[in-house]
Amino acid sequence: MRSSAGRWGPSALRLAPVRHFPGGCSATGSPSWATVFPTDTIVRLDPTTGTVTATADVGGLYPDAERPPREGTPNGIAAVPGTDEFLVTGKPWPHIFRVRFLR
Numbered sequence: 844m845r846s847s848a849g850r851w852g853p854s855a856l857r858l859a860p861v862r863h864f865p866g867g868c869s870a871t872g873s874p875s876w877a878t879v880f881p882t883d884t885i886v887r888l889d890p891t892t893g894t895v896t897a898t899a900d901v902g903g904l905y906p907d908a909e910r911p912p913r914e915g916t917p918n919g920i921a922a923v924p925g926t927d928e929f930l931v932t933g934k935p936w937p938h939i940f941r942v943r944f945l946r
Contacts, residue, residue: 878918883916885898905917905933929941929943
């Protein structure tokens with residue numbers, strides 16, 4: 844995730860205030876996807892500019908009431924090769940979820 848200044852970091856996400864940091868990232872070419880710690884948001888990134896081109900709320904995968912009280916947000920995303928699907932999980936999550944992002 845590069846900002847227009849060419850530096851790596853949360854400024855590439857253009858979030859304000861800057862209290863959210865990139866988590867796991869799936870660099871699969873064009874576009875890339877990344878979790879945004881400590882939220883339930885996953886963002887689609889233009890790999891050339893680092894611009895956020897779409898967002899997805901994945902909080903419904905693992906409801907807050909069932910999550911551990913600390914670090915219960917998603918922090919990992921990986922592309923499933925040969926498909927348009929992704930695996931999403933969090934550190935203390937007991938499951939890995941296979942998802943497809945729809946427009």
